[in-house]
Amino acid sequence: MPERPMQQPHLADSIDVVEEALSEVVLSRIPSTSPFHQPRQLTEAERERFRKMSRDSREARRSALAGEGPAPLHEINRPNFNPIDLMPQRQAEGKTALSLFSGGGGLDLGVERAGFEHSASFEIMSEAGDTLRKARSNWNVFSGEDGDVRKVDFRKWRGDIDLLHGGPPCQPFSNAGRQRGHLDERDMWPQFVRAVKEIRPAAFIGENVPALASPKFSQYVSENIIAPLAGSYHIQQVTLQASEFGVPQVRKRVFFVGFRLKRMANAWVQPAPTHYWGEPSLNGAEQRCMGLREALGLPGLGFDDLSPTIRSSLTGPRHTTSILNSVAAQRKFESLQVWPNGVAADRPSARAFVAKNGHFRLSVPDVALIQGFPEDWPFVGATYMALGQIGNAVPPPLAYAVASSVMDVLEK
Template structure:
């Protein structure tokens, strides 16, 4: 199966796509530091990225005629800053809004499927109309914006086309499924909420839904306060375990965690993710990108990630890591910054994958990335549907041939 990756960044989603069995025909990214990260790992012959055809530049300047139409998957995360809770919230008025460029690539390549990821802020009420506009453009990419037509008028025309039903079954259309996802529910040791917009070309007849959650908070609470297995696994004696609050104890008893565990696996915590990683202040040199970064301090509302829950969302920031972010709260109650390697683990990047640049630059790349494990899970579910659709088409052709 063939794929193209847009806005690849440091390669999180693209690595997930590769792990799901896709072969990249183009990996496009404009940021020099992120491209240097990928190229450095290619020089190191890191297997997941070794054969990627990396192209440094604007997706709008890429020669898309060099890529065959009907590829299996187009994947990417357009820059999130126009919609981020911490950004300037300009959306369509922000020059970094790359959704129009993404729709143009869909229109040009006519991929069988696409995976598009962005921040939760895209779904907030102030962006409601523009979010609908994005979804409708992806559903009907051939209904193009006319010369001098504003986006709101284009939206009305798309809405009219959708309600009329005239375009379904003719031309290039997609069945589009948007889903708000918490990465922690899928085995990532980080509470990271993101929007995934997945589409399948309508002629394939695919019925798809986002993979069910494999991990849960309830299951974690059971291992901590029901069975106690969590603390035993980490060899934490009872005297050193945090005290359970009255409210949490009431919830534990009400939901019966003392009796039987939930069906999902436990959420993965910071302690789980960093179990074998030494403190960067006393590093033994066994891990790359694991230098200590000084200067961490808490601010109101920014107090770091507790060890025994998934980490708070890693932040990128336009001008470096925002104050009070990307920190862990140690057993002593003090805070320190996550090292680059620790942050990479929280984003489920492989330990052998090197991040290029300073701590600030590497953290920006990681903060903008899709967790590799989550990218793989979504891409694998898409691959499964594509294979099933191909099998159906082959079976139908054989029946017609026999008839």
């Protein structure tokens, strides 16, 4: 008896199955102004669990701020760390800089302190643009739709810019993301390269997560960053650790530094570490980097450590006021008796909102310090938006070190 052929599913049946599966997914009702946000695909039941968590957290915060919660356990901290001390203002005559993907201003601030005069900043997030304007009312800031670099003709700045700098979105390459590289619509390195070609600055600094320097993306770097500019620029790549420049955090970044003239490229020397954590002899630096508790001015525990890498609240599957990026980071914060979830808007609110485990609750100003921003840098937006700008930023002292190394060459 011949074998009966397997019955193929009817096309309509297949469509019904797909539609049934899709109908279980409920779109998030939380609005986002971040172009980097990719919300989770969740069912109504899953979303309701998150809503309940948010409602419970809001009620606990409201109760605490109304004086109805547990009595505060910690005094308002007075930090020992002042990032400006790591960035003495340099004076230079007429060296100009233009910023792309400016975010909350980490690169912009470091470049300014290195002696460059600001020409323009481009940033697609409106709140981040407002941060830049509030921090520096004299800066020329393009944000929102006007800050979308894909729509800008940069040739108008040709001949007027000494340094072009920017950190294209890191989500296409980050270990915390899907690492889709050029397949990710947020990959903006081609736009950075286009801007370099159109402006033709004397030098450029491109920045990103260290994963971009890994073997996984070596072909991408070669084909999309180095090759398109190799005919006009001499490019060097370096990975730097923020704590080696005084920032109390474990945070590596990769920098691509390019010079139009070969003699300048040959004269460039990558920044040497100014600080150490652990054994001073390992990197040759003479100054000790503060640990997290010392930097924030918290009472001693008998030990201290660097902060884990701060994550951005804008780039994950849901907006959050947590700065945790891994289970290892959670263990580190626990050992330091610091609570990294539900970061408060300011220090009085953090003190009033007692963490369940009694640990010290962080505030936005504390997280900004951990990232190397000075106390008076005015992040605009809701708490999650401020944390997102901070977490996406290059630590300003690290930006300062790289920009100063470029200034050393341009001034000769």
